[in-house]
Amino acid sequence: MKSILKYSTQDGHKRSLINLYVLHSLHREPKTGYDLLKEIEELTKGVWVPSKGTIYPMLRQLEEQGIIVPQETGARAKTIYALTENGETALTEMKERRHQSHENVQIIRNIHTEIFGEGRASLAENVWEIWDYIRDHSHDKQKRAQEILMQCKDDLRELGEEGETVE
Amino acid sequence: MKSILKYSTQDGHKRSLINLYVLHSLHREPKTGYDLLKEIEELTKGVWVPSKGTIYPMLRQLEEQGIIVPQETGARAKTIYALTENGETALTEMKERRHQSHENVQIIRNIHTEIFGEGRASLAENVWEIWDYIRDHSHDKQKRAQEILMQCKDDLRELGEEGETVE
DNA sequence: CATGCATATTTCGATAGCGCACTGTTCGAC
């Protein structure tokens, strides 16, 4: 009951982060296992690519649980999965438990801070900090946050262009 | 090579978050497996308690790797572990890779936001774009990039502070 | 049309971490 990055559901089930993501992604649009892999790779800038030995067995498991259904579209023997109604319900339930996930993320963050300390400040870390600022902004401020970011992007692009040295 | 919450070392090894934490904690003070369990439980306010079937085998593994040594102090058959010199080195190396861990944590947060955080997607995209820009900057430009980022952070912080945001 | 690359999936052995049950000790309370 006390494991990290596992989200428990109403019924006895547990869902991992990938698991949750799969539901979320299939909710937006039905797709294949391969699509999911690519999507996650892109989302994480290639930092995390789930193994095929993870995603495909998981899809089959979700199918058995009646969470998703294959919509066999012939070409290239690929299997497009979609959420069932049960799946939609399960996803909604999970999303209502937002705080649970938030708590888990926070825990990881705390441990990380405990180990590495608060110190700074590589370029990359500055980006993450910026991210920290905006993620908690209220809705009405988002537009202005957006503008500030655009300005920052422009400045950086400009910097990048002056004297095109490839290194 | 592309798994989350695994930190690769100079040698071929991989370390998990717990693994890293154990090194960090034993560095500060030698202690038993049980102590480590309690410590983590406290640190995470009881949200995460690693299983004994996790911690003890791990300690033995670390011992085999010459990272830690048991300092048998008789009473109650308990085994107090301490970092070896190799362990200290390994820890230092890991800490130098701060950014790697930071990146991993960020990935998790990002996925979390993708799933739970409606409406913030576009903001996230901007952050990623900024990330892309600075990543490719040559060394001599980094300092100026840093300044631009600091400016951006300050602006955002200011935005955040004007009028108490509740969300 | 051969060659190779991106797509798409299967299969399988290895390992990490979980959860539970079990053993034994020390200490305080009743």
Place this chain on the structure above:
DNA sequence: GTCGAACAGTGCGCTATCGAAATATGCATG
């Protein structure tokens, strides 16, 4: 004095994920 709670560790089976190899198809390029 014995009972229960906290301390300290062992052992084992289960599952999730990894990682790598194998297979097969469609698409582009020459």
